[in-house]
Amino acid sequence: MGPVLAGVLQLLALIGALALAYIPLGNHMARVYSADRHWRVERWIYRGVGADPDTEMRWPAYLRAVLAFSLVGVLFLYLLQRLQGVLPGSLGFSSVNPAQSFNTAVSFVTNTNWQSYYGEQTMGHVVQTAGLAVQNFVSAAVGMAVAVALVRGFARSRTGEIGNFWADLVRGTVRILVPVAAVAAVVLVACGAIQNFSGIHEVGQFMGGSQQWNGGAVASQEAIKELGTNGGGYFNANSAHPFENPTPFTNLFEIFLILLIPFALTRTFGVMVGSVRQGYAILATMFTIWVGFVALMMWTEFTHHGPALQLAGGAMEGKEVRFGVGGSSIFAVSTTLTSTGAVDSFHSSFTGLGGGITLLSMMLGEIAPGGTGSGLYGILIMAVIAVFIAGLMVGRTPEYLGKKIGPREIKLSAVYILITPALALVLTALSMALPTPPHSMLNSGAHGFSEVLYAFTSAANNNGSAFAGLNANTDWFNTMTGIAMLLGRFLPMVFVLALAGSLAGQRPVPATAGTLRTEKPLFTGLLVGAILIITGLTYFPALALGPLAEGLAS
Amino acid sequence: MNNSVTNSARLLGAALRALLALTLVTGVGYPLLVTGVAQAAFHDKANGSETRADGRVVGSSLIGQQGYSLAYFQSRPANGLGTNSVNTQYKLILSGATNLSADSKKLIASIEEAKAKVVKDNSTADYRVLPSQVPADAVTSSGSGLDPDISPAYAELQVHRVAERNHLPVGTVDKLVQDHTEGRTLGFIGEPRVNVLELNIALRELVEGR
Structure with a gap:
């Protein structure tokens, strides 16, 4: 069997596994977010918080709770890193400097997991497990909560109420993320991922001498890192490190975890709005883009254009033998089309076009299938835009799921889709125009520009992967990517929740013969087109300067 | 207010x-x-899959090592590895890739150099290696810099050299490589590979047990 066929079979196996999990997990999540009863552990938490989980919130209250929880999360994680030097259980690692602590705290709270530090030499056990891994859980749960709030906006009528943030946060964590992550972590350990709290390990080497490794709770962090589409590696090499991703099977399993919740949430959406076929239409949109991009990536990586790769005889620079080109290609597309940003191979050393695909994947706004929660609300915003465009064509007031898309709704959606491109492009332009930031580039020319563009695209879209040649541990990049991550995460949430409130307050419009059937393949086609044209074209000039210039030159 | x-x-x-x-x-x-x-x-797995030989720990079967003498099978290049600069009471290896781009002059030069070395090292008196035979993994650095494996093609390429240096028949070493070649999981997941540390442990046992 050749590597191309093996790659395709891995893709098919992955699709099969995701299909098996789709209905049970999607239904489970719909039940979790609609349940009346509380688990005992949840009641303890609500009592501790001092919040009544049954009180419905209007959108401003929901938003305030999201922002307060995230603000406290940033401060807590910042302090934990600043105090690392005096905390027990930190392997004697020193405290992290202020700019890097700020960047890392923001990075993990925003579900980005951009890392300007080397995990193995910077973060001890306490910061990793009680700081970073906690945000891996709760930042994902916040994303899911906001997505569910928007779904309730579509599902409910004549009320401004969109749910209770504390209940959504706690349930998402306790009933969805923790159980799946615990099982996944044990699977990873069974395959060789490490899980211990020992100190630095010193062991002998074959030819004599010794080597030092970090111990750590790696498998437990790896599981939620993928499941919560976070992506922040325990080690610098992220999921290329054998202790994080030891075998070809774990590689495929980790891709499965990345895609699991984002795809299944479309089922949750379908169940909650009372039409699973609406969920299938959204699923089909996500799936089409994802499969298309994987196919493109495999093609460009297997043909390995680029002088260095031609000379080597294959695109193996930055890739592990056990995963090969096929496994690495599926991972690269899946991690950038979601908000994960974990890597099992290094995107900077991909072919010019392959690097461009990872960039474009993030630029699409990470909606195919996107981050946990953020993917669903992102694509629903695009669906609103697509419905609006269709409405313009036929001259009817657009409707989606029985709700009128009026001036207020379309304004909120339009601002939403402008935020991330504005952040990514303006900050890239500033970095290129200022005298010192370009010194951080490892490569020169088109590829150097791609490094900077990639950094801000990744930060503004809360992805977190990198063209890692860029030295991002400077005050400029730590601060500016920090700002891009904060605004790129929370500004869109403001508009999503405002939209949710606005939709929930409407009375439903009955469907007529003239209503656009949004559960049909025609709508899926329209939505794919809208996504590619609107967001793709926004970035075209920047892409032409970077990866396209590099890819066409080779 | x-x-x-x-x-x-x-x-x-x-x-x-x-x-x-x-x-x-x-x-x-x-x-x-x-x-x-x-x-x-x-x-064992939770603590790093330590591998023992002659009664002492010689590393982890998951973590690739550098610095094997030419009597043994060589790992992939690892030009992306770093050493720790922050908490210097430890001598940790920092995992990582080179991140050089596909059109990087530096990467081209390092691949050329690596290729020439592989050809030279592995050509013996009665076996000539052609540059076109050198597989990609032999001249490129992995993502982690800790890749424990090499491709079966790269292992095969080293058989004549290893046999000559250890005064073993080529067929014996070839069989050793075959025995340590792991196919794709379930026939289609990942790529076939040879774990360098385990292969070298078996080689040493063979040489010493002779």
């Missing part, structure tokens, strides 16, 4: 308590539970 300040303070207090409660669940309970299960059920 006063009212909104109190409200904000109350909200932030609730948020802090929520974070602390969830930290207990996800940052203490969850990792301890997983560690307990891992240590009980998969003790």
Whole structure:
């Protein structure tokens, strides 16, 4: 069997596994977010918080709770890193400097997991497990909560109420993320991922001498890192490190975890709005883009254009033998089309076009299938835009799921889709125009520009992967990517929740013969087109300067 | 005004308590539970898959090593590895890739150099290696810099050299490589590979047991 066929079979196996999990997990999540009863552990938490989980919130209250929880999360994680030097259980690692602590705290709270530090030499056990891994859980749960709030906006009528943030946060964590992550972590350990709290390990080497490794709770962090589409590696090499991703099977399993919740949430959406076929239409949109991009990536990586790769005889620079080109290609597309940003191979050393695909994947706004929660609300915003465009064509007031898309709704959606491109492009332009930031580039020319563009695209879209040649541990990049991550995460949430409130307050419009059937393949086609044209074209000039210039030159 | 300040303070207090409660669940309970299960059920794997030879630990079967003499099979290049610069009481290896681009002059030069070395090292008196025979993994650095494996093609390429240096028949060494070649999982997941450390341990046993 050749590597191309093996790659395709891995893709098919992955699709099969995701299909098996789709209905049970999607239904489970719909039940979790609609349940009346509380688990005992949840009641303890609500009592501790001092919040009544049954009180419905209007959108401003929901938003305030999201922002307060995230603000406290940033401060807590910042302090934990600043105090690392005096905390027990930190392997004697020193405290992290202020700019890097700020960047890392923001990075993990925003579900980005951009890392300007080397995990193995910077973060001890306490910061990793009680700081970073906690945000891996709760930042994902916040994303899911906001997505569910928007779904309730579509599902409910004549009320401004969109749910209770504390209940959504706690349930998402306790009933969805923790159980799946615990099982996944044990699977990873069974395959060789490490899980211990020992100190630095010193062991002998074959030819004599010794080597030092970090111990750590790696498998437990790896599981939620993928499941919560976070992506922040325990080690610098992220999921290329054998202790994080030891075998070809774990590689495929980790891709499965990345895609699991984002795809299944479309089922949750379908169940909650009372039409699973609406969920299938959204699923089909996500799936089409994802499969298309994987196919493109495999093609460009297997043909390995680029002088260095031609000379080597294959695109193996930055890739592990056990995963090969096929496994690495599926991972690269899946991690950038979601908000994960974990890597099992290094995107900077991909072919010019392959690097461009990872960039474009993030630029699409990470909606195919996107981050946990953020993917669903992102694509629903695009669906609103697509419905609006269709409405313009036929001259009817657009409707989606029985709700009128009026001036207020379309304004909120339009601002939403402008935020991330504005952040990514303006900050890239500033970095290129200022005298010192370009010194951080490892490569020169088109590829150097791609490094900077990639950094801000990744930060503004809360992805977190990198063209890692860029030295991002400077005050400029730590601060500016920090700002891009904060605004790129929370500004869109403001508009999503405002939209949710606005939709929930409407009375439903009955469907007529003239209503656009949004559960049909025609709508899926329209939505794919809208996504590619609107967001793709926004970035075209920047892409032409970077990866396209590099890819066409080779 | 006063009212909104109190409200904000109350909200932030609730948020802090929520974070602390969830930290207990996800940052203490969850990792301890997983560690307990891992240590009980998969003790060796949870602690790094240490590999022993001649009664001493010689590394981890998952972590690739550099610096094998030419009598042994060579690992892939690892030009992306770093050494720690922050907490220098340790001599940790920092995993990583070169991140050089496909059109990088530096990468082209390093591949040319690596290729020439592979050709030269592996050509013996009665076996000539052609540059076109050198597989990609032999001249490129992996993502982690710790790749424990090489492709079967790269292992095959080294058989004549290893046989000559250890005064073993080529067929014997070839069989050793065959025995240590792991196919794709279930026939289609990943790529076929040879674990360099395990292969070299077996080679040393063969040489010493002769």
